[in-house]
Amino acid sequence: MTALVxxxxxxxxxxKDIELNLQPRLCVLTSSExxxxxxxVAQWRSVSNNPYSLCLYQQHQSQPLACWDQVALGTAxxxxxxxxxxxxxxxxxxxxxxxxxxYEVIVxxxxxxxxxxxxxxxx
Amino acid sequence: MxxxxxxxxxxxxxxxxxxxxxxxETTQDKAWQISxxxxxxxxxxxxxxxxxxPLVILPHVSYQGDRFFIDNLDWGIKLVESEHFQLNALLTPxxxxxxxxxxDANNFILSSSTWASFTHxxxxxxxxxxxxxxxxxxSRLHPRRMAAFGGFEWRQSLAPDWDLNGQCLTxxxxxxxxxxxxxxxxxxxxxxxxxxAFTFGESWQSSSTLTYFYGVNGSEGTNLTRYAPSSGxxxxxxxxxAYPLTQDWDLRLFASYKWLPEAIAQSPLVTDDKIVTVFxxxxxxx
Numbered sequence: 001m002t003a004l005v006x007x008x009x010x011x012x013x014x015x016k017d018i019e020l021n022l023q024p025r026l027c028v029l030t031s032s033e034x035x036x037x038x039x040x041v042a043q044w045r046s047v048s049n050n051p052y053s054l055c056l057y058q059q060h061q062s063q064p065l066a067c068w069d070q071v072a073l074g075t076a077x078x079x080x081x082x083x084x085x086x087x088x089x090x091x092x093x094x095x096x097x098x099x100x101x102x103y104e105v106i107v108x109x110x111x112x113x114x115x116x117x118x119x120x121x122x123x
Numbered sequence: 124m125x126x127x128x129x130x131x132x133x134x135x136x137x138x139x140x141x142x143x144x145x146x147x148e149t150t151q152d153k154a155w156q157i158s159x160x161x162x163x164x165x166x167x168x169x170x171x172x173x174x175x176x177p178l179v180i181l182p183h184v185s186y187q188g189d190r191f192f193i194d195n196l197d198w199g200i201k202l203v204e205s206e207h208f209q210l211n212a213l214l215t216p217x218x219x220x221x222x223x224x225x226x227d228a229n230n231f232i233l234s235s236s237t238w239a240s241f242t243h244x245x246x247x248x249x250x251x252x253x254x255x256x257x258x259x260x261x262s263r264l265h266p267r268r269m270a271a272f273g274g275f276e277w278r279q280s281l282a283p284d285w286d287l288n289g290q291c292l293t294x295x296x297x298x299x300x301x302x303x304x305x306x307x308x309x310x311x312x313x314x315x316x317x318x319x320a321f322t323f324g325e326s327w328q329s330s331s332t333l334t335y336f337y338g339v340n341g342s343e344g345t346n347l348t349r350y351a352p353s354s355g356x357x358x359x360x361x362x363x364x365a366y367p368l369t370q371d372w373d374l375r376l377f378a379s380y381k382w383l384p385e386a387i388a389q390s391p392l393v394t395d396d397k398i399v400t401v402f403x404x405x406x407x408x409x
Contacts, residue, residue, distance in 0.1 A: 112209040112278060114286060115187070116194055119307045119322045119361050122218065123160075123181050123377070123402065 018052065020044045020090055020099040027082065029107045035083045036105055042066075042088055044099065045073035054098055059087040158183045160375055162404010169383060169395035170222040171259070178402045199276065207280040213290060215272050217301075219336040223267035259391060263343050267336050270296040272303060284311045294332070301332030307359070317366055324359040328384075337390035348391045355384025365406075373406040 021043050027036035042056055042065075049072045055064035056076055065088075066076035080086075085105045090098045164178030186193040190201050196216045203210040274292035281287055286309045294301040307324030333352040334340075341349060361379035368374055381398040388396035 109206070111204055111206070113206055113280065114311070116185075116192065116197075116278070117286070117288070117309060117320065117322075118194060118197055118215075119288065119309065119324050119359065119379075120218065120290070120305050120326065121195065121197065122221065123164075123178060123400070 015096075015098040017047050017050065018044060018054075018090055018099040019047060020088070020101045022088060022101045022103055025101070026104045026106065029105065035081050037081050038079075040078045040080050040103060042076045042078060042101075043074070044090055052092065052098070054090050054092050057089045057091060059089065154187055156183075156185045156187075157409040158406050159409075160402070160404050160406045162375070162402055164400070164402025164404070166221075166400040167395065167398055168222050169387075169393050169398055171261070171392055171394060173222060176221065178400070181402070181404075181406075183406075202275075209276075209278040211276040211278070213272075213274055213276040213292065214295075215290070215292065217270040217272060217294070217303075217332075219332075220267045220269045223336070259339070259344055259348055264339075264392075265343065268296075268298055270294045270298050270301070281308075285309070286311070299331050299335035301335060302329045303327065303332060317364065320361075320363040322359070322361040322363070322379075324361070326357050326359070328355055328357070330354045330386075333384075333386050337387050337392055339391055344391070350390050350392075352386035352390060355386035357384050357387075358382045368405070371408050373408070374404075375406045376403045377401075 023041045023043070024038070027038055029036065044054075044056075046052060051070040051072050053067075053069045055067040057064050058080075065078060066074070068074040080103070082103065082105050085102055087100050087102045089100045092098055160181035160183065162179070162181075166176040166178060168175050183195055184193065185195070192199045192201065192211075198214040199211040201209060201211055271294070272292035273295045274290060277287075277289040279287040279289075288305075288307045288309065290303070290305040292303050292305075303326060305324065305326040307322050309320055309322045312319040312321070330351075330353050333355055337350070337352055339348050339350045344350075359379060359381045362377065364374075364376045366374040377400070379398075379400045381400075383393070383396050383398065387393055
């Protein structure tokens with residue numbers, strides 16, 4: 001899923017005039033945690049300072065998280081509870097994707113760290 | 124006999140089941156790893172006048188899944204796993220049979236040193252006939268087959284770069300009802316691109332295991348050569364070195380020295396009290 005989201009994030013840079021940044025962009029879950037409960041700040045701006053009317057969506061959600069009308073930059077403060085990596089997407093009024101950024105959820109590895117070595121094997 | 128038939132059916136089924144489970148697991152990057160070592164090496168053979176075992180091509184197939192692993196002929200299920208601890212159910216082959224697969228048809232004549240060692244054994248009460256060579260007719264020896272062992276493997280990270288590996292296994296194929304326990308500690312060392320591992324280990328083999336491989340029963344020998352060993356402990360020292368040359372090629376060297384227990388060394392079938400293994404070569408990763 002993470003790889004797919006990453007691919008989407010790369011693939012949807014249709015409008016290079018819009019830059020979207022998430023702070024933070026990463027959450028690491030320990031073995032005792034099931035989800036990331038974090039405040040995420042999404043900031044966007046137009047590199048050319050042109051005004052845009054657009055909305056911020058969470059991946060797979062039809063309802064926007066925030067919308068702006070004819071402005072060149074915007075900030076939204078989001079309280080998200082996430083269990084897996086999720087993309088946040090800026091779309092214009094025609095639902096065209098303008099920019100996207102992925103919030104990564106990583107589960108800390110609980111596996112034995114070193115590869116198995118059997119000293120009693122044939123070789 | 125019933126037990127042997129039972130396990131002869133169970134082991135292949137278990138292998139197929141594990142294979143199916145492995146293929147059903149979520150595909151991970153690098154879950155399957157296949158490599159071939161090509162080089163020059165040898166393992167000494169302590170059994171009779173058998174030739175040493177050449178090590179030239181060393182294939183390695185491994186699969187590391189979420190719950191299952193395959194490491195050449197070792198198949199396992201991860202029962203408990205954390206960052207520093209792993210408990211596995213393990214299916215693994217016996218190793219001693221490799222020394223018996225290169226028999227020629229000749230009789231084996233016990234040398235005076237072998238005979239002297241053998242007659243000092245507690246199990247031997249007869250004395251050899253003077254001035255008469257003592258021989259073992261190899262055609263009378265029963266085949267030493269590869270057996271399957273099943274049991275538990277325990278891995279523990281003691282400190283950074285120190286790993287403990289323990290295995291307690293019982294024979295599943297029903298050939299001799301043997302059991303083995305193995306314990307090894309490994310220190311890994313990474314110096315620049317050099318990967319080094321130093322291992323010290325001890326293994327215990329039951330009397331029935333050693334009797335199957337190194338014993339001589341009434342139908343195999345005479346009263347002079349009959350031998351029923353007790354259980355025994357063997358010690359192992361091993362060094363591994365690897366150096367990545369390219370993305371696909373590594374240089375590899377390993378050497379091991381195994382001290383055989385008296386129960387093996389005193390067998391009339393055995394002419395040495397150690398096994399030395401050395402290999403140097405390149406490993407290609409597919």
